[in-house]
Amino acid sequence: xxxxxxxxxxxxxxxxxxxxxxxxxxxxxxxxxxxxxxxxxxxxxxxxxxxxxxxxxxxxxxxxxxxxxxxxxxxxxxxxxxxxxxxxxxxxxxxxxxxxxxxxxxxxxxxxxxxxxxxxxxxxxxxxxxxxxxxxxxxxxxxxxxxxxxxxxxxxxxxxxxxxxxxxxxxxxxxxxxxxxxxxxxxxxxxxxxxxxxxxxxxxxxxxxxxxxxxxxxxxxxxxxxxxxxxxxxxxxxxxxxxxxxxxxxxxxxxxxxxxxxxxxxxxxxxxxxxxxxxxxxxxxxxxxxxxxxxxxxxxxxxxxxxxxxxxxxxxxxxxxxxxxxxxxxxxxxxxxxxxxxxxxxxxxxxxxxxxxxxxxxxxxxxxxxxxxxxxxxxxxxxxxxxxxxxxxxxxxxxxxxxxxxxxxxxxxxxxxxxxxxxxxxxxxxxxxxxxxxxxxxxxxxxxxxxxxxxxxxxxxxxxxxxxxxxxxxxxxxxxxxxxxxxxxxxxxxxxxxxxxxxxxxxxxxxxxxxxxxxxxxxxxxxxxxxxxxxxxxxxxxxxxxxxxxxxxxxxxxxxxxxxxxxxxxxxxxxxxxxxxxxxxxxxxxxxxxxxxxxxxxxxxxxxxxxxxxxxxxxxxxxxxxxxxxxxxxxxxxxxxxxxxxxxxxxxxxxxxxxxxxxxxxxxxxxxxxxxxxxxxxxxxxxxxxxxxxxxxxxxxxxxxxxxxxxxxxxxxxxxxxxxxxxxxxxxxxxxxxxxxxxxxxxxxxxxxxxxxxxxxxxxxxxxxxxxxxxxxxxxxxxxxxxxxxxxxxxxxxxxxxxxxxxxxxxxxxxxxxxxxxxxxxxxxxxxxxxxxxxxxxxxxxxxxxxxxxxxxxxxxxxxxxxxxxxxxxxxxx
Amino acid sequence: xxxxxxxxxxxxxxxxxxxxxxxxxxxxxxxxxxxxxxxxxxxxxxxxxxxxxxxxxxxxxxxxxxxxxxxxxxxxxxxxxxxxxxxxxxxxxxxxxxxxxxxxxxxx
Numbered sequence: 001x002x003x004x005x006x007x008x009x010x011x012x013x014x015x016x017x018x019x020x021x022x023x024x025x026x027x028x029x030x031x032x033x034x035x036x037x038x039x040x041x042x043x044x045x046x047x048x049x050x051x052x053x054x055x056x057x058x059x060x061x062x063x064x065x066x067x068x069x070x071x072x073x074x075x076x077x078x079x080x081x082x083x084x085x086x087x088x089x090x091x092x093x094x095x096x097x098x099x100x101x102x103x104x105x106x107x108x109x110x111x112x113x114x115x116x117x118x119x120x121x122x123x124x125x126x127x128x129x130x131x132x133x134x135x136x137x138x139x140x141x142x143x144x145x146x147x148x149x150x151x152x153x154x155x156x157x158x159x160x161x162x163x164x165x166x167x168x169x170x171x172x173x174x175x176x177x178x179x180x181x182x183x184x185x186x187x188x189x190x191x192x193x194x195x196x197x198x199x200x201x202x203x204x205x206x207x208x209x210x211x212x213x214x215x216x217x218x219x220x221x222x223x224x225x226x227x228x229x230x231x232x233x234x235x236x237x238x239x240x241x242x243x244x245x246x247x248x249x250x251x252x253x254x255x256x257x258x259x260x261x262x263x264x265x266x267x268x269x270x271x272x273x274x275x276x277x278x279x280x281x282x283x284x285x286x287x288x289x290x291x292x293x294x295x296x297x298x299x300x301x302x303x304x305x306x307x308x309x310x311x312x313x314x315x316x317x318x319x320x321x322x323x324x325x326x327x328x329x330x331x332x333x334x335x336x337x338x339x340x341x342x343x344x345x346x347x348x349x350x351x352x353x354x355x356x357x358x359x360x361x362x363x364x365x366x367x368x369x370x371x372x373x374x375x376x377x378x379x380x381x382x383x384x385x386x387x388x389x390x391x392x393x394x395x396x397x398x399x400x401x402x403x404x405x406x407x408x409x410x411x412x413x414x415x416x417x418x419x420x421x422x423x424x425x426x427x428x429x430x431x432x433x434x435x436x437x438x439x440x441x442x443x444x445x446x447x448x449x450x451x452x453x454x455x456x457x458x459x460x461x462x463x464x465x466x467x468x469x470x471x472x473x474x475x476x477x478x479x480x481x482x483x484x485x486x487x488x489x490x491x492x493x494x495x496x497x498x499x500x501x502x503x504x505x506x507x508x509x510x511x512x513x514x515x516x517x518x519x520x521x522x523x524x525x526x527x528x529x530x531x532x533x534x535x536x537x538x539x540x541x542x543x544x545x546x547x548x549x550x551x552x553x554x555x556x557x558x559x560x561x562x563x564x565x566x567x568x569x570x571x572x573x574x575x576x577x578x579x580x581x582x583x584x585x586x587x588x589x590x591x592x593x594x595x596x597x598x599x600x601x602x603x604x605x606x607x608x609x610x611x612x613x614x615x616x617x618x619x620x621x622x623x624x625x626x627x628x629x630x631x632x633x634x635x636x637x638x639x640x641x642x643x644x645x646x647x648x649x650x651x652x653x654x655x656x657x658x659x660x661x662x663x664x665x666x667x668x669x670x671x672x673x674x675x676x677x678x679x680x681x682x683x684x685x686x687x688x689x690x691x692x693x694x695x696x697x698x699x700x701x702x703x704x705x706x707x708x709x710x711x712x713x714x715x716x717x718x719x720x721x722x723x724x725x726x727x728x729x730x731x732x733x734x735x736x737x738x739x740x741x742x743x744x745x746x747x748x749x750x751x752x753x754x755x756x757x758x759x760x761x762x763x764x765x766x767x768x769x770x771x772x773x774x775x776x777x778x779x780x781x782x783x784x785x786x787x788x789x790x791x792x793x794x795x796x797x798x799x800x801x802x803x804x805x806x807x808x809x810x811x812x813x814x815x816x817x818x819x820x821x822x823x824x825x826x827x828x829x830x831x832x833x834x835x836x837x838x839x840x841x842x843x844x845x846x847x848x849x850x851x852x853x854x855x856x857x858x859x860x861x862x863x864x865x866x867x868x869x870x871x872x873x874x875x876x877x878x
Numbered sequence: 879x880x881x882x883x884x885x886x887x888x889x890x891x892x893x894x895x896x897x898x899x900x901x902x903x904x905x906x907x908x909x910x911x912x913x914x915x916x917x918x919x920x921x922x923x924x925x926x927x928x929x930x931x932x933x934x935x936x937x938x939x940x941x942x943x944x945x946x947x948x949x950x951x952x953x954x955x956x957x958x959x960x961x962x963x964x965x966x967x968x969x970x971x972x973x974x975x976x977x978x979x980x981x982x983x984x985x986x
Contacts, residue, residue: 022951023904024927026905026952027903027908027927029950030905030952054924056924059924
């Protein structure tokens, strides 16, 4: 019965297996019994029975394959077998799994960001139909906020949108919320009554606005965001219907929004748009509104553009003074939220996919090597009756296990990396915080990840299979262990491709790191260290823009601060540096015509305190600075920066020039220029200094700059004390050092540079591992050849060269291909580069050299081992 | 004859056997086919089982474990309703094939 025992041993313990075994065994037993009954000897009967039955092992396999349930069972068996085989070569398994984990982890992390920011639908009903509508102006790049009257006309005349809604909610729009014992500066948004309808946002509690709320003499009502409700009122339900005091005026709370439910998501207290100041509602000059439209179901974006352009042209005809050059720009909401991040995300995604390709190529190489080593085993198994399909599934299950573990570990890597990534994206200003929060590993991300794993497994399981199946028949011939290792074109091609991809990733990494270096070396025009900034908004109606009370508050505050030993100087302005600002004004140089008929120049405007230039660190180049009496007298004086003088006052004495302000009025004001200050890269270090017009004065809202001689954050208690001495309920907010502001303004570039740096080093490491693997395997295969060569007199140096030549061949092909690809594709990253060409020779050199050095290191190690082979041992080893 | 046809005929023979002789185990089916075909048809006995399992998977036959006359545990197969219908169809098309082939032979 030994044969049956042997068969039984092959069978696993599963019930279904046992049943098949019993069925087949009982058949054979019955045949034997009958033959014995017919007079055969026991021995002859058994031989006859087996002969008639055919190969029992093969039969059992075919029965297994016939049965869907059993097929699963056989996969289980293959898995166990694959596990055992992998456990036997832990070095291979660990290398492969770690390689895959890094590739898959990085891809999963970046893909989850891309998914959240670019693919996933926004949290609003039919968000794809929500369009941001802007006004354009020849002097403003991109779209700008909209004038109230223009918005009203659009709303009445348009035919493309179901709804057109507006809100006024720049991040500087704040009001003082009076709490029992202190004040809080809260972010307020003025919204048209249909904004929530347009977004499809239903209130969590209470109601949102109705038409009547948004009429001039309506009761004052306010809707709270869920976050503000928690933060300021601890989620107290009884707040509904109660009154709260904002800037000294009471508002009735009518509703609470759902968490993260409205846009803009930074809005805390929402009020009807009719509360906007009367001047903005009656003049076609100020531009403060953000306008959204929901496209009708049967209207496309192009039709809507035509519609809106027609209206803009009509308005330009009716109101030429204000609207002659105002166009309309339509941008889908998603573009508006993440459009500026798209090139960065796509570049990162591209690079990370390339890294994944390198990882996969590495694993494929490992598998090829392994398959080659196991050709004989496979051939033996096939000779014993294993079908090709069976061999394939066994091979595939090994790859699957590798990819499964690689995938699991990779997902863990991604989960660890995501919080860092979220922080990076949060600082990389431009994307909405609610979208950043939605960067997480979720079902679609996992689906894509597992899809990638499966694809990898099947592709790379298949490759070695196809490769080796042709060799199966040959491999059993005696003396097959040839003394010259066959060159494997597929391995060389794989490793060349891997090197080419690594060159591309290295090149991109080098470009962006160099670009970032250039960026941080830019001189912003003033010293950013030892400079603290914070914001103050004085409550109306006690204070108004440029009234004695307001001037007095700030002057006293600055005086108090200057007495503190750590503070050198303090001054106010209206906007933080390194941030885009739409605080702009139209003007004309007195005595000069407009740029073109009807086109008025338009530049940045700042209201500053007399001490501002000193606090910020701008030098006065000509004329004089502002003085206290300029502010107090309310005198109209202008200081311009050098960029302004160069662009508008060249060839003139700036100090005798006059500038016409309020140029749209019939009687513009003629304002003298009294000084010129040095430039600052106010709008961001990437952009050259823009022309700026400085006026003396204090507004309700001020950004306070404090130049210190000690750590700027350490003077904060004194600042708080000084403010509360003037008004104990007056809040200060947005407290940051200018170094932080600068660093945040570069966060996106830093994030890309750091991530690409990481990807580049990953690519380099993986490529080195790949090169090492290929050369080491080749040396192992050619041991006998090398022995023979040495025996007939080849020197060790020649052996070393022999091996290195092989490495040099595929490395040079890879590097060349990589360079071509990199140079062809790098212009795609142009949008991300600062003061650097996408064919930067230094970046090319550094990526090629780092790869060559890595390649040499990776090849020399196994090559030197080859050179130290003892020919006697090498030849004896067969 | 190609391999697929052989499997097809094997399936046909199995169905016919089970309809003539009632529930049988695999060995019984082999014996029946040999006996009923006057030893003209013989199958490689092992290859019967993948066919049986495949047919069971497609619902043409069902199986249960029972004891043989010699008290041995064996798996007995019997026709299902679907199997009976399939057998009728196959018989019909087989007869047509035979008729067609005869006609061809006469023509020649």
